[in-house]
Amino acid sequence: MYSIGQVAEMFGMPISTLRYYDKQGLFPNMERVSGIRKFSETEIEALRVIECLKKAGMEIRDIKQFMDWCKEGPATYPQRKELFETQKAHMEEEITRMNRTLDMLKFKCWYYEQAIRDGNEEKLAAMIPDELPKDIRAIYDSSHEK
Amino acid sequence: MYSIGQVAEMFGMPISTLRYYDKQGLFPNMERVSGIRKFSETEIEALRVIECLKKAGMEIRDIKQFMDWCKEGPATYPQRKELFETQKAHMEEEITRMNRTLDMLKFKCWYYEQAIRDGNEEKLAAMIPDELPKDIRAIYDSSHEK
DNA sequence: ATAATACCTAAACCTAACTTCAGGTCAAGA
């Protein structure tokens, strides 16, 4: 059994955040001894889950939903699975999108390297092939003004 | 030359957002005719850049900085390059982190598939090898309570 | 005895990026 201060220390997060999570219902089983929160292994594990799910971009609302389903028992396995399937699809989409953005950033880095070397952007215009993806061209074109 | 309404239509965004961007200084060269905003090709291009940079997770503040540097001319090439290098590193880190999270989500999907098939989680305990990354074990362990 | 800690609460505050609102200008159409 840990006090809120100990848990905050363990996870390197402010006490206020733990109280906030509790208020949002993320520790539905937490005990109290004369008003004071007692974090058991259950809550420690829940906190690890919370960190994971937050990294997955899940909102507090949805994390609470998950915690509530866990509390309800095996009948909610399908819902829990569905939740993770949705989250997985979302994350895959995000990664795809981010890789596209990364390509653009790489192009921009290359572009400015050339521009610095040449002293101006004009010579570059001729070098940029027309088949660049539209968003990369956009970012290229826009660098023209002034 | 486009009106704010036309641009909003073109980009599928609310007029209020365009006014907000303008107020934040993202269109430093925009003309006005008797108080009314006139979006030229320059602003259209700027808007495409804004969309790209927002996807890269850049804040409005930083996008404004970039727009201002563009206005200042070639002397700011190094700063602009630096901005994109930083953003690129940040995005690469993000992608790495997200792939780890994705692994966890895949595990969770698999896990619940088994749990649903078996009807309970107990049989699974024996199947989970000890060498699982800590965060995956955490999410596994936590599914135990109740 | 008293003062420092560690805990508690409700409620106000914070930031980013918008959105909504209330009130005003101006040109074109019925």
Added chain:
DNA sequence: TCTTGACCTGAAGTTAGGTTTAGGTATTAT
């Protein structure tokens, strides 16, 4: 003429995910 529609402004409201504040309790150290 009058009213509709597109534009303008500053200011207030919104949402998420906390953080800070003000005031209170309970235990421990001096």
